[in-house]
Amino acid sequence: MIARLVATSPDRVREMIHRFNESGMASLDPKWAGGRPRRITTDDEAFIVETASERPEKLGLAFTRWSVRKLAAYLGDNPARVVRIGRERLRQLLGANDVTFQRTKSWKDTDDLDREAKLDRIEDALENHPDRTFAFDEFGPLREFVLNNSDHPNHTVLTRRLCRRR
Structure with missing residues (x-):
């Protein structure tokens, strides 16, 4: 009944x-928990963010910047630690951790002997000076603009080489 x-x-x-x-x-x-169990652990997330923050060249790869597709493929085939993750979930995870990829022209290479030092200076400037805005192009940093109540007498020019070439 x-x-x-x-x-x-x-x-x-x-x-x-x-x-x-x-x-x-x-x-x-x-x-009820709902949904399938998590496949990516918190340690895996930290590893993904750490890997995405490294330049691919430092990991022995033949390109200058990550894309979501390349990073997902690298994580799935990584000999040290395999992390299988879909591209959409990877994109969400990177966005939640404020990791973005600056696209560069992979076909344009340079024979500049100071290239690594310049790239390290760019990374240092971006990480250690969040209150400043930097303008970049293929040759590296062009200008540094100081924001908000600056005590700078004017904007500091980091590299004038490009201006002289034009």
């Missing part, structure tokens, strides 16, 4: 009665 009233099977009604007898009113509020 109850099964017909709630449009279910008699077995389901008996199951709910037994569950109510065992746990009382708590049985009426099941604690």
